[in-house]
Amino acid sequence: MKIHKYKQCGLNIVIDVNSGAIHVVDDVVYDILDFYEEKSKDEILNTLKGKYSIDEVKEGIEEIENLINEKMLFTEDMYKDIVLKDEGPSFVKAMCLNIAHDCNLRCKYCFASEGNYHGKSELISFEVGKRAIDFVIKNSGIRHNIEVDLFGGEPLLNFETVKQIIEYAKSEGEKNNKNIRFTITTNATLLNDEIIDYIDKNMGNVVLSIDGRQRVNDNIRIRRDGSGTYSDIMPKIKRMVEKRQKDKQYYVRGTFTHENLDFYEDVIHLSNEGFKEISIEPVVLPEDNPLSLKEDDIPKIFEQYDKLTEEIIKRSREGKAFKFYHFAMDINGGPCIYKRISGCGAGYEYVAVTPNGDIYPCHQFVGNDKFNMGNVFDGTLNSAISKEFKNGHIYNKPKCLDCWARFYCSGGCQANNYNFTGDIHNPYELGCMMMKKRVECAIAIKAKLSQE
Numbered sequence: 001m002k003i004h005k006y007k008q009c010g011l012n013i014v015i016d017v018n019s020g021a022i023h024v025v026d027d028v029v030y031d032i033l034d035f036y037e038e039k040s041k042d043e044i045l046n047t048l049k050g051k052y053s054i055d056e057v058k059e060g061i062e063e064i065e066n067l068i069n070e071k072m073l074f075t076e077d078m079y080k081d082i083v084l085k086d087e088g089p090s091f092v093k094a095m096c097l098n099i100a101h102d103c104n105l106r107c108k109y110c111f112a113s114e115g116n117y118h119g120k121s122e123l124i125s126f127e128v129g130k131r132a133i134d135f136v137i138k139n140s141g142i143r144h145n146i147e148v149d150l151f152g153g154e155p156l157l158n159f160e161t162v163k164q165i166i167e168y169a170k171s172e173g174e175k176n177n178k179n180i181r182f183t184i185t186t187n188a189t190l191l192n193d194e195i196i197d198y199i200d201k202n203m204g205n206v207v208l209s210i211d212g213r214q215r216v217n218d219n220i221r222i223r224r225d226g227s228g229t230y231s232d233i234m235p236k237i238k239r240m241v242e243k244r245q246k247d248k249q250y251y252v253r254g255t256f257t258h259e260n261l262d263f264y265e266d267v268i269h270l271s272n273e274g275f276k277e278i279s280i281e282p283v284v285l286p287e288d289n290p291l292s293l294k295e296d297d298i299p300k301i302f303e304q305y306d307k308l309t310e311e312i313i314k315r316s317r318e319g320k321a322f323k324f325y326h327f328a329m330d331i332n333g334g335p336c337i338y339k340r341i342s343g344c345g346a347g348y349e350y351v352a353v354t355p356n357g358d359i360y361p362c363h364q365f366v367g368n369d370k371f372n373m374g375n376v377f378d379g380t381l382n383s384a385i386s387k388e389f390k391n392g393h394i395y396n397k398p399k400c401l402d403c404w405a406r407f408y409c410s411g412g413c414q415a416n417n418y419n420f421t422g423d424i425h426n427p428y429e430l431g432c433m434m435m436k437k438r439v440e441c442a443i444a445i446k447a448k449l450s451q452e
């Protein structure tokens with residue numbers, strides 16, 4: 001598939017798949033594109049003569065031809081041969097450091113089995129943390145910038161060790177000419193003035209978990225005694241966000257499930273509470289889980305994305321803009337080609353490290369022995385697993401080859417693909433459907449606002 005066209009927000013939008021060029025066209029050009037590759041000019045004129053004048057159709061055909069000549073429509077894929085021939089080395093640029101395989105909450109949708117990743121509850125030691133920092137520095141090669149995500153469970157259960165690891169990383173980063181940037185993901189229950197101040201000073205980004213409206217959050221994000229968390233965490237999250245200056249990143253992150261398919265209301269609730277950086281993401285659970293999303297939910301989910309699209313445009317016009325992360329795409333060129341075809345780089349550019357030092361392709365593979373890549377005390381990676389993931393790009397995913405969204409989606413999340421199909425090369429179809437809808441919405445927002 002070389003082009004994709006759709007209608008949204010009163011616009012006729014055409015995407016040239018291989019170049020990434022996006023066009024807003026009139027009705028004549030939009031209709032001509034249905035026939036352009038299969039019919040001659042005379043046949044197109046004859047087909048559309050009852051709907052448009054001959055001159056209108058001729059002008060539309062000429063406009064399409066000009067875009068083709070400018071290599072902005074019906075372009076060829078320039079990347080496949082380059083990517084398939086790539087045998088160069090890979091360097092680790094990011095690491096998820098599981099600070100705690102333990103949690104003080106019992107969120108009903110937790111993929112990490114209440115924080116312990118289907119294993120024993122444990123906290124990372126400073127020694128393992130040091131070895132993990134040494135590992136990522138050593139394996140980062142020529143890269144100067146390194147991202148370290150402090151994750152759990154709940155990492156603030158192990159706050160003193162977090163501080164030790166960060167101080168060590170600063171020292172070692174300076175010695176090795178590496179810029180190590182930290183992100184922490186927290187459920188916010190343990191935030192206090194001391195921790196908020198420390199996070200603000202030492203974290204490049206902070207991810208704060210809350211699911212939106214109180215009844216939604218308190219149905220899912222619960223304590224061990226079954227009580228909700230909203231009343232406790234909302235003021236703490238607000239204090240954390242208020243502490244962040246304009247040039248410091250944060251976002252509030254939630255999850256929607258089969259039980260709150262009206263998640264538009266949760267996004268708007270968070271916006272109305274003053275948050276400008278918001279992510280509400282679809283739950284990923286086995287099909288037999290009552291919270292899991294079903295194919296029958298797709299029309300309702302699409303309706304919510306459409307409502308969000310209109311509201312984001314409206315609020316942007318009113319000077320009340322907020323960022324919804326699943327619509328926050330760089331559509332003017334996008335990332336480098338290797339990210340466009342491979343996604344997050346799990347398994348070869350990105351790894352996860354557990355409290356005992358085991359290494360996995362990402363945090364969602366933790367606990368699956370098939371994907372254990374080594375240990376930070378060994379200092380080496382399983383090259384076969386790394387190669388498998390590096391080659392798990394769109395050109396090795398048959399279902400992606402003719403998909404218009406392949407350069408936006410990059411073949412989907414490798415963990416979701418494996419968990420639902422048993423193969424990282426076989427995309428999780430429900431995720432594909434939602435991703436394509438989000439891409440359409442993101443482009444429509446950009447196109448609509450750029451007209452003003």
